[in-house]
Amino acid sequence: MLDRIHLTIIQEVEKQGSLTAAANVLCLTQSALSHSMKKLEQQLGTDIWLREGRSLRLTQSGQYLLEVANRVLPQLTLAEERLRQFSQGERGTLRIGMECHPCYQWLLKVVSPYLAAWPDVDVDVKQKFQFGGIGALFGYEIDMLVTPDPLYKTGLHFQPVFDYEQVLVVGPQHRLRNAGFIQPEQLAEETLITYPVEIDRLDIYTQFMMPAGISPKRHKPIETTDIMLQMVASGRGVAALPRWLVSEYTTKFDVAPVRLGKHGIAKQIFLGIRESDAHIDYVKAFVELAQARHDMQEHKA
Amino acid sequence: MLDRIHLTIIQEVEKQGSLTAAANVLCLTQSALSHSMKKLEQQLGTDIWLREGRSLRLTQSGQYLLEVANRVLPQLTLAEERLRQFSQGERGTLRIGMECHPCYQWLLKVVSPYLAAWPDVDVDVKQKFQFGGIGALFGYEIDMLVTPDPLYKTGLHFQPVFDYEQVLVVGPQHRLRNAGFIQPEQLAEETLITYPVEIDRLDIYTQFMMPAGISPKRHKPIETTDIMLQMVASGRGVAALPRWLVSEYTTKFDVAPVRLGKHGIAKQIFLGIRESDAHIDYVKAFVELAQARHDMQEHKA
DNA sequence: CATAACGTATGAATAATATTCATCAATTTG
């Protein structure tokens, strides 16, 4: 069977000019090369070299094999180099899953410096999962999960990476705009605009209105943050978003944040990975980058 | 070292779904595959499969290796197939050298049916040789030589493939046009047009004029047969060409052949090969094709 | 829920293969 060693020998013999010289370079004896190639020639049924006195000249088969060697061997050495990079965690693909809209905003800020620091790592972002984010993590659909709902299970590791306050966003001249904070009842006559997800994943429902037995007058799902705030700014309803996100949009739209309840709704985003991946350099680096940003945030607060 | 067998195993395991099934297909034991791959994993420093219960899942490294396998293995099997074809003489490159202009005309007629019969054989035609045609044959510059001057030496094999008469070509109203044959002296006042080669390779000199101590009034070298005959037809000189070649041009130009000397100049073209190549199918086929045409020609005559 | 069936891992034994050593023949070099 035509094997890597044969291609290597042919290439080296051509480079060195003789079996003996090639044998030295390859740390083998001349005899070994001679035996190897003779066997190959017998198996292929064609000579690779014409033996002329004590020198070798490639036959047509030999020339062809040399071309194959020059083409194939680099592919194998590249593969080995790549695998070394994989094993050192220098290269890979980081598939990040996300389960919430604020997560996405946060991610954008982290990925950019990460990509710069790890040029050989590809980052894929996925948003839909058949069995939920945790399932996707366990099922190797993704390698990392950004979520507000950690699930501390064996085999997984979660850590908080971002703290924020969920606030109500109102437009100009809204009657609640200057309230220090609001009570659930004050939303009963409002149109509530949210991302199009199940109600039990909306904190303003689960943590604010549902405990008080209140529903908004109307509920309107909107895909994008921009459109959502545009509608809020034009007085078509109110929304619930992270305070920091609202702050970023106040120059663009005339909207204002209002605290939900006396103490506000405190939220956290978590980063989850499989514990078995914790040693991989480029995974570790991502977690550490997130950690560092989190520490910075706490220091400011 | 990443070797062909490893790529084969990875590919087959993926195809069959398990080590055990792949082992059967590859005519090895499950144990052999397990040992092989474990060793590779240790050398590469990275796992290829994640062992989950009794099934295997490719890691990133493994997926990458599978891609490499799918890309590289076909190249190796193709190479083996090509080498088999080389060994069977079904495929190759036939480098044909030529030393005379009539040779080229003859070759064109033979190559065309040959290429049709041997679609996997490339034919290269070369016309310039550092050490002459024979030298090129010995030096493996070419595999076949078409020449009027065979040299029967050990290691080479020549055989005649074309007989023809070298004749003088004259234009319309030429004073020699209707002579049955001419003597050397009758060329003393003519302009002789020939291909641009050394005089001692021109038969009309070596076999006709030089023995009689005669030179033409002028000697004009012309590259192509067409231009040459055009000049002859316009009365600008006379030329020496094979009779059959002149016949082919009589419809195109108003030229006529005249015998050189009472018995004419008889010429032969020979086909030479290295004896060591005589067994190669596509070489043998070419020689036989030439032989067949020669026999046909003799039969007609 | 026990148990059969199946898949992988592993150490030791064995078989197969590659490599070396010693030597020859042929060719080139000085």
Add this chain to the structure above:
DNA sequence: CAAATTGATGAATATTATTCATACGTTATG
């Protein structure tokens, strides 16, 4: 022409691959 160099080759040896026997864990089944 002697010395040096190169490739080929058979036998001895070392290395490597493969098998065998078996263990361990998972999955399927009645």
